Amino acid sequence: MSHAESGEVVADREDPRGDAARPVTIAYIAESAGVSIPTVSKVINGRNGVSPDTRAKVEALISRYGYRRPPPSTRSNMMELVFDQLEHMWGVEIIRGVERVAREQRVGVVLTEFGPQRSAIHYWIDDTLARRPDCVVSVAQLSDEQRDQLRARGIPFVVFDPTVELPDGVPFVGATNWSGGRSATRHLVQLGHRRIAMIAGPDRVLCCRARLDGYRAAMEAAGLPVDTDLIVRTDLNTGSGRAAALELLDRPQRPTAIFASNDLQALGVYQAARERGLRIPADLSVVGFDDLPLAALVDPPLTTVHQPLTEMAVAATELALALGRGEKTPQVGLELATTLAVRSSTAPPPAR
Amino acid sequence: MSHAESGEVVADREDPRGDAARPVTIAYIAESAGVSIPTVSKVINGRNGVSPDTRAKVEALISRYGYRRPPPSTRSNMMELVFDQLEHMWGVEIIRGVERVAREQRVGVVLTEFGPQRSAIHYWIDDTLARRPDCVVSVAQLSDEQRDQLRARGIPFVVFDPTVELPDGVPFVGATNWSGGRSATRHLVQLGHRRIAMIAGPDRVLCCRARLDGYRAAMEAAGLPVDTDLIVRTDLNTGSGRAAALELLDRPQRPTAIFASNDLQALGVYQAARERGLRIPADLSVVGFDDLPLAALVDPPLTTVHQPLTEMAVAATELALALGRGEKTPQVGLELATTLAVRSSTAPPPAR
Structure with missing residues (x-):
């Protein structure tokens, strides 16, 4: 974690003071949450020593006001890819797409399978916050709280092929x-x-x-x-x-x-x-x-x-990495076209 | 990279002075290679500023004398998993086994696919040395030089299902x-x-x-x-x-x-x-x-x-992580038993 980072916490969306151009300061977040400035800093930098309730309150505020990531000098060149459970048949298709982009952009991919009973999810968010990846591509379902925690650290995420309705503005890549x-x-x-x-x-x-x-x-x-x-x-x-x-x-x-x-x-x-x-x-x-x-x-x-699937994974990874670089992307949600592969299991119906 | 580490370079195998109990010092490596101590330190810590020839010479010496990893306080709780090319059918089986152990031991898995033309291999070794993982599980073929580079940093590796003959002493997990x-x-x-x-x-x-x-x-x-x-x-x-x-x-x-x-x-x-x-x-x-x-x-x-495959991956990951903790393992190469799954594609031959 860089020292520069803890001092540069700014939020630039939905400014509660009605002045969208002026960043929300860390002091403002602290005041709104009724906590000290070091406490907010601890939350942002993923350090211990903050009660779960306070942490949640600060995260919700930062998430609400938005958080502008500090300059790219602090980039880790690492990203996270998470699955609930890796599926035999399509897991590799997805991973291949992610790896293709990771090679092009020379980014390390930390892969996590939450596994049966989603056991890894309990520590994954803590470990991820500590690793400070540039972005997350999630084939798994993240909770509102986990999304807040990522947002509060300025770690962008893209949901791959969402299986449930997402709130507006959550970036995703799916199929038609x-x-x-x-x-x-x-x-x-x-x-x-x-x-x-x-x-x-x-x-x-x-x-x-x-x-x-x-x-x-x-x-x-x-x-x-x-x-x-x-x-x-x-x-x-x-x-x-x-x-x-x-x-x-x-x-x-x-x-x-x-x-x-x-x-x-x-x-x-x-x-x-x-x-x-x-x-x-x-x-x-x-x-x-x-x-x-x-x-x-x-x-x-x-x-x-x-x-x-592979092209969807390419698109999701490119989008996530672009968001991680702080780029403005024209689209944060997209569906890639499916195509019909006609083989030999279909024919006209039998004559009566 | 920790500061402690660069000063604690020791080698404890094949001591050329015939005294196996006494560690080879960084100074001895430097003298043998005809280079300065900071140069050896740079090689060990994966920093730039060393010519390829010198780097290779120092690595070969450290590899030959063995390298004892510094105390576990410097562990990264990260490991590397590398594939030449992810295969549709068995990639997921292998990854699942690795992830299962990673969950149990709370280790992050950096996954790399070298890809077509093995393009990623050129930077993977540099990035891996910079990430300083606790260990490597390799489904890909590593060259002698890459193995030397890992050995020189005390990063243990296990070869998954070797497709070519390995030198004695290279840890592997295969099938019978x-x-x-x-x-x-x-x-x-x-x-x-x-x-x-x-x-x-x-x-x-x-x-x-x-x-x-x-x-x-x-x-x-x-x-x-x-x-x-x-x-x-x-x-x-x-x-x-x-x-x-x-x-x-x-x-x-x-x-x-x-x-x-x-x-x-x-x-x-x-x-x-x-x-x-x-x-x-x-x-x-x-x-x-x-x-x-x-x-x-x-x-x-x-x-x-x-x-x-999954059990083989579990065994390979457990072995690699144990080596990464500096544990002495009784076996560094093992083959897990195959079993015949009799289904419906076999029957007695047709009568003549």
Whole structure:
């Protein structure tokens, strides 16, 4: 930690004195919080000796007024990348994008997986504040409090593919999930399918809601009824996908096509079709979402919505590092376009 | 960098004065190298201002005499994890193991992918020396010179799953590739197969040679001829596996079973079998190696040799961190046992 830093605490947004051009001083924060100036300094510099309540109060004030990071001489050339749990299939795609930018800009990447029960989250924020990274890219869910703590130190963060609604102004990079759901469904409609089922993901996962709404939009645009019997909500794994597909295939009027919310569910549909003696795509068309590396390797190769995970990670990292340099970026939230990868799991419906 | 450190440079192995108990001083290193004491100090502390030649000479001397790290008060609680290129399928398995130990011991993990053309390697060593991590776990190939540079700073490193022969004494964690190759082949022998082909990997990759020798050992133990016509060497990907399998299946007397050097090659065998109208396992048995997450998801689920990547990463990280604390470890090189995961791609050979 540099000595210069503790003296240069300034805040420049939402100035409570109505004068946005004049920075809020550390003294003003201290006065507003009813604490001493050294206490505010301790909070900003991640030192001990401040009660949790006081710390929270000071952080909330700094977060509210905004905090302008001191000059770049204090940069650490380190950034943080955090995951709740690293997923087999897409963890590497994301890390690769981050590493690509890190190489270009010669930044060290500290990787943390919070792990089962998110155990690491308890110390990660303390360790991160002590490491003073230039920025954070978060594939994990951070709490309001953690976001406040980062803001209070002027450590910018970008949320990767947010799964829950974020407050306005929180920088993020996602994918066009709604459009992806729409183009997957439209592809099936154009092949001649009418009874198109959807295996939806959990409602609490934002991207799943968007994919489902994209499906609905395409069905409605084609003048097809959105039959709630054709929508099954379940978890985003192969076993759940299989169970949901069996449920759909065992209905009296079974669907001729199933759009799954991700590739793992789609593999479950493959298993269910095999169990019911249905050939893909002759008897049943299947579309996935994500385009994991395995999508092209399975039999038949899976038609799926390509999510540009590596490019999203590149964009998130570039944005985070730019914010860390104090640059004004025109956009703090963006969605990268998905594309439909048409392979061999989709075909016109069987003739009646 | 702590000031204490630059004054406490000692070396305690292979003392050239024949007195192993007495540490080699920084002055002795300086005298041997024909340079000044501050120059040696600069090298040890990763500072600039030393010519490449001098730096190499000092590093080689320190590496030769050994270097005892100063007391643990100077520990950074950071470690480095390096990959040449992150692989889709097993990168996450490895990272997860490292992260598990990092959480337990509250150590930050700096992850670096050298990337295409290994571009990051040029600055990684400098940045790593400047970061002064407690240890390094390397999934990448480090050169002799880089190993010398790490040794000269007392930064211990462990090689994960070495692909080339290492000098004695270089710590590593691998898998029992030879035993794995043997048990895969024995499984096929016990099912009644006699014409068992092997798709071998590149000869320069150590684990591939061990897997092939395991195959040979099991064939010889069963009194079966090791027919060189039944061994095809190729790269470790699906396309190469497919081409090699087509070559084998188009022979006049085609094999009834194929053991592939990894799961990706085995998926290529699946493709080739499909193209030739052969059913797995009724007409052709297939065994892979690695047990990637997709092995259980493909159709039919693949019988394969399970490589405990996560456990290997746990062992490598624990070993590296123990070395970083200056602990004497009984073993600096170890191989963790593979196990055969029998699924549905193997069966007795078709009746003649």
